[in-house]
Amino acid sequence: MSVRFGDQLIAVLPRLRRFARGLTGSAVEADDLVQAACERALARQHQFQEGTRFDSWMFRIVQTIWIDQVRSRDVRKENGEVAEERLGSDEPVRRIEARLALDEVKRAVDRLPADQRTALLLVTVDGLSYKEAAEIVRVPIGTIMSRLARARIALQLQLEAGGGMRRSTNDAEAQ
Amino acid sequence: MQKRSDERLVAYLDGEVDASEQREIEAWLDSDPAARDRLSALAESAALLRSAFDEVLHEPIPDRLIAAARGERVATGASAKIVPFGRRQGASGTPAGHGWWFGLSVAAALLGLLLGGAVAYLSVAKLLPAGLGGKQPGVEMAAADNLWLDNAAGYFKLLASAGDGGLIDVPATGDPGEALQKISQNLPQGVRLPNLKPWGLTFRGARLVVAEGRPAAQLVYSTDNKAIGPLTLIIGSSKEPDIAPTLAHRQDVNLLYWRHQGRAYALVGQTDIGYLWGIANDVAWQLDAI
Numbered sequence: 190m191s192v193r194f195g196d197q198l199i200a201v202l203p204r205l206r207r208f209a210r211g212l213t214g215s216a217v218e219a220d221d222l223v224q225a226a227c228e229r230a231l232a233r234q235h236q237f238q239e240g241t242r243f244d245s246w247m248f249r250i251v252q253t254i255w256i257d258q259v260r261s262r263d264v265r266k267e268n269g270e271v272a273e274e275r276l277g278s279d280e281p282v283r284r285i286e287a288r289l290a291l292d293e294v295k296r297a298v299d300r301l302p303a304d305q306r307t308a309l310l311l312v313t314v315d316g317l318s319y320k321e322a323a324e325i326v327r328v329p330i331g332t333i334m335s336r337l338a339r340a341r342i343a344l345q346l347q348l349e350a351g352g353g354m355r356r357s358t359n360d361a362e363a364q
Numbered sequence: 365m366q367k368r369s370d371e372r373l374v375a376y377l378d379g380e381v382d383a384s385e386q387r388e389i390e391a392w393l394d395s396d397p398a399a400r401d402r403l404s405a406l407a408e409s410a411a412l413l414r415s416a417f418d419e420v421l422h423e424p425i426p427d428r429l430i431a432a433a434r435g436e437r438v439a440t441g442a443s444a445k446i447v448p449f450g451r452r453q454g455a456s457g458t459p460a461g462h463g464w465w466f467g468l469s470v471a472a473a474l475l476g477l478l479l480g481g482a483v484a485y486l487s488v489a490k491l492l493p494a495g496l497g498g499k500q501p502g503v504e505m506a507a508a509d510n511l512w513l514d515n516a517a518g519y520f521k522l523l524a525s526a527g528d529g530g531l532i533d534v535p536a537t538g539d540p541g542e543a544l545q546k547i548s549q550n551l552p553q554g555v556r557l558p559n560l561k562p563w564g565l566t567f568r569g570a571r572l573v574v575a576e577g578r579p580a581a582q583l584v585y586s587t588d589n590k591a592i593g594p595l596t597l598i599i600g601s602s603k604e605p606d607i608a609p610t611l612a613h614r615q616d617v618n619l620l621y622w623r624h625q626g627r628a629y630a631l632v633g634q635t636d637i638g639y640l641w642g643i644a645n646d647v648a649w650q651l652d653a654i
Binding site (some may be wrong): 195 | 370371378415421429432
């Protein structure tokens with residue numbers, strides 16, 4: 190393995206973990222997924238084309254492995270784990286409310302169909318362009334656009350229904 | 365029809381529409397309060413979404429992942445050993461004296477640039493040569509600032525897409541002080557104009573915008589140096605506690621923002637982090653905003 194390849198991989202780990210956390214809804218499964226992606230990337234590093242975006246290549250690997258996992262078994266979710274832990278702590282009430290609002294967002298994301306969730310995580314959370322996201326998922330840009338719009342509307346409706354939007358930004362300041 | 369409208373609004377928020385469609389959407393937003401409300405709600409939920417997941421970036425990386433990235437054999441599913449490292453200076457960091465934190469931040473940010481942005485989030489002690497651990501870049505975005513930073517980046521994009529002279533409420537024709545005085549009339553506090561000519565930046569005028577829910581001035585600078593400009597500086601009032609300069613990104617826009625003694629500042633542009641830190645340092649010294 191070249192040092193440069195390993196360095197690139199380490200540098201992109203935080204974003205891969207965030208992406209995987211959004212896909213799986215579980216901290217442990219997300220890290221398992223990222224670990225599997227690292228191992229696959231190292232095994233196939235000869236397939237990476239210099240001059241292309243390394244982060245996009247890694248996102249694609251993570252997404253591919255995750256789809257394989259989803260197809261082969263039910264993905265276990267660990268929703269609520271963080272909220273319960275925090276509720277038992279001595280955090281100020283306002284901070285707990287903010288935490289719950291953010292947990293509600295994560296649960297809303299979990300309820301989205303997988304393809305919409307992926308588009309949302311790549312574009313809205315990670316800030317990739319529609320073109321970059323389309324290349325990772327290997328669908329036309331128009332498909333990303335419609336998946337994203339459906340995801341954003343569904344997310345908003347879920348948050349409004351659950352009160353997350355009412356608690357939203359001001360409460361998040363306590364974070 | 366509604367689906368198409370939603371797609372357009374989402375694409376507009378994401379900066380994924382061309383100039384002509386952008387104009388169409390803005391005309392639509394001007395004439396349709398319901399569409400504006402929908403846009404605002406979409407922006408708010410997007411900010412919440414980012415906040416919900418950004419905390420992952422600030423977690424320490426488990427050993428097993430670093431080992432996996434280095435090609436060292438580890439057992440899948442092994443319990444992760446989290447190696448804690450000191451938090452970067454966050455919102456509560458208070459400068460003890462003028463300038464030192466900017467100097468440290470510049471050095472740290474440049475170091476982060478050299479090593480690749482995401483490395484900044486990792487355990488530096490593990491990844492960098494011995495002796496460098498503990499000096500991590502102050503590149504952290506506070507979740508609370510998402511919404512107004514979204515807006516600040518949006519204002520910049522609008523201005524950049526409008527070109528020279530577009531969208532400036534009070535152009536700096538003749539005496540720049542006059543433009544500033546006009547803008548200040550609409551603000552709770554007067555605004556001073558930093559001189560950025562040493563950076564090759566010329567003050568073009570000002571706009572009235574909203575920052576942290578209050579009226580604010582957006583000072584517009586342009587330059588022929590494509591490595592730097594254009595740039596905008598938003599100065600508003602704030603009731604939030606002081607925070608040290610913090611870097612944020614919105615797609616291809618970089619923002620450096622901070623609060624000092626009841627004022628919020630955001631330097632916004634597409635230039636690189638090194639320039640932003642340098643110019644922000646200059647602004648802070650000139651405006652006693654440090």
